[in-house]
Amino acid sequence: MTAAVQPAVLHRASVDFRSVAFWAMIAVSAFGLWTLKKNFVPAMAAFPPSAALNTAVLCLSLAVGMWLARRILRPVQAPRWSGTWLALMWGGLAACGLAVVLNGRLGSVWSQALDLEAAGKWSAALTAPIDEELAKVAGVVLLAAVSTHLVRSAADGLVYGALVGLGFQVVENFTYGLNEIVTSGGVDPFAATFQTLWVRIVLTGIGSHWAMSAVAGAGIGYLVSASGRSAARRIWTALGCLLLAMAMHFVFDSPLLGGVAGTLAKPVLNFVIVMAVFIVVRRGFRARWAVVSAEEVAAGALTEDEAGSLSRRRSRRRYLRAFHGREREAQARLQRQQLALLEERVPERLPAAAAGPWRDAVAAARALN
Amino acid sequence: MDDFKRAGNAVHGARRVWVPLAVVGVLLALTAVEGLLAKALPDSEALAAGTVIEFGSDRQVSVQVGEGWTLDKAASDVNSTLVFRQGDVAVQLSSIVFSAGKPDGVDQMWDGMARTLKIEQYAGTDVWLGEPTGFDTKSISGGLYGSLQVGTAIGTAFVMPAEDDSEAVEARVLGPFDADQGHWAAATQIIDSVAFDDEGDA
Structure with missing residues (x-):
């Protein structure tokens, strides 16, 4: 058994290319791309310098945002790259493209149902929280169905939700950067785009879509996690998180707390809320991590020192610094297998015995040292 | 060993088929309902x-x-x-x-x-x-x-x-x-x- 299970064998592919969810994500993202192309490529062709600025800022903000989300928002280790790219794709293409269609329809409903003044004040706040939050959170649900290994805890849901929201946010910034040219009369297109991007990234970016979707995503992560909690509790928590994300979006878009101070306060409020959710989620994840670490130490898969070094990126690096050359490579391989084992143990309802192959892989990696 | 049939989350087995279909269905229904509402109201x-x-x-x-x-x-x-x-x-x-x-x-x-x-x-x-x-x-x-x-x-x-x-x-x-x-x-x-x-x- 041990000889047959080399460390590489247990490296899980985290995306099932045969799954319905994967192809649903691809299909809806293709639709979103088509919608965005139809709506915004003409403006890009008409204003190439603004399009170039927009593209450069999109790439830069995507890179920085992705690094921050992957580095900070998931305890112990970053989310998988495959899930990261799928989340960004869904947020930037599928959710954004859907939002263009849905917002046009629901915005029109409010314009027709309310008087002109009320529609002007409240239409955005009554439209975006419904359309955009549902479109974004659908991506986290689909990620959970792409493979049973991408979203397994509230922590996974939070980081993938943040990545979906980040994808949405950077593409929406791109579209606003183009729209502002028209609303400012086409007089100084480059300055109009620059000003919009500056406001949306520097002033309000801290508490925009990524924060709202992270909250909703944490709820989905909790809902689908094999955490041993009752279905009713998981459903109500997920619903609560989605409603909280919608409420954050509502306040963000509403005329409440108007003026410059309000414009600055709303994203800060959203940031505080998402950080509060993050702290709760992180604490839960770390508590579970500590439990399974202790169990695996007792089972002999880890030593006390190894378990102590595994839970943080910095302590893992520090632990490896004690080794040199091939020994360090071997230790790094062992560390990866131990991380995989503990990640496998995070879902509480999976019996500890189910992680047997991962324990064997750790033993095999240790034997190679 | 088929990794994808081992339940690491609640979306496993048949749910991995109907959950994504339900998600797409909800999005389509939302699009349709909002479109119908917009059409039903006077322009x-x-x-x-x-x-x-x-x-x-x-x-x-x-x-x-x-x-x-x-x-x-x-x-x-x-x-x-x-x-x-x-x-x-x-x-x-x-x-x-x-x-x-x-x-x-x-x-x-x-x-x-x-x-x-x-x-x-x-x-x-x-x-x-x-x-x-x-x-x-x-x-x-x-x-x-x-x-x-x-x-x-x-x-x-x-x-x-x-x-x-x-x-x-x-x-x-x-x-x-x-x-x-x-x-x-x-x-x-x-x-x-x-x-x-x-x-x-x-």
Whole structure:
């Protein structure tokens, strides 16, 4: 058994290319791309310098945002790259493209149902929280169905939700950067785009879509996690998180707390809320991590020192610094297998015995040292 | 060992088929319901003769309509744009605030409008904008107007600057070639009624 299970064998592919969810994500993202192309490529062709600025800022903000989300928002280790790219794709293409269609329809409903003044004040706040939050959170649900290994805890849901929201946010910034040219009369297109991007990234970016979707995503992560909690509790928590994300979006878009101070306060409020959710989620994840670490130490898969070094990126690096050359490579391989084992143990309802192959892989990696 | 059949989360087994189908179904249903609601409600609202509407980000622009006009509520946003219709003729008024870069006179405003029309050209619509000519209204001086064709609709484009050039109203009056002359004349009256708040107060 041990000889047959080399460390590489247990490296899980985290995306099932045969799954319905994967192809649903691809299909809806293709639709979103088509919608965005139809709506915004003409403006890009008409204003190439603004399009170039927009593209450069999109790439830069995507890179920085992705690094921050992957580095900070998931305890112990970053989310998988495959899930990261799928989340960004869904947020930037599928959710954004859907939002263009849905917002046009629901915005029109409010314009027709309310008087002109009320529609002007409240239409955005009554439209975006419904359309955009549902479109974004659908991506986290689909990620959970792409493979049973991408979203397994509230922590996974939070980081993938943040990545979906980040994808949405950077593409929406791109579209606003183009729209502002028209609303400012086409007089100084480059300055109009620059000003919009500056406001949306520097002033309000801290508490925009990524924060709202992270909250909703944490709820989905909790809902689908094999955490041993009752279905009713998981459903109500997920619903609560989605409603909280919608409420954050509502306040963000509403005329409440108007003026410059309000414009600055709303994203800060959203940031505080998402950080509060993050702290709760992180604490839960770390508590579970500590439990399974202790169990695996007792089972002999880890030593006390190894378990102590595994839970943080910095302590893992520090632990490896004690080794040199091939020994360090071997230790790094062992560390990866131990991380995989503990990640496998995070879902509480999976019996500890189910992680047997991962324990064997750790033993095999240790034997190679 | 098939990794994907080992339940690491609650979306396993048959759920991995029906959950994504349900998600796509919900999104499709949302799209359909919102579309049906938008269609079920009346697009436009008839306006009484003499109705004054203030619009723009600070409601700093006012316009008065004559008899027989309807407000296209679906296409209007009081923060920026109003669309009025009478027969086949449509009047679109857009409040423009030059927050990013102040133009050096009304000619630059006209050039800016011409540039934004290129978006429609790149989208595949035939657009033609004629040379501008100066005009004044009872409230605004130093405006420009010129012939405009968008697709099969013909008409006139207007740029009406505020006194300090910090903002403007851009207008399009468009209709078919054989539109009622009375409707064109009524549209001109709407353009003539446009006023900026400060000018109205003065």
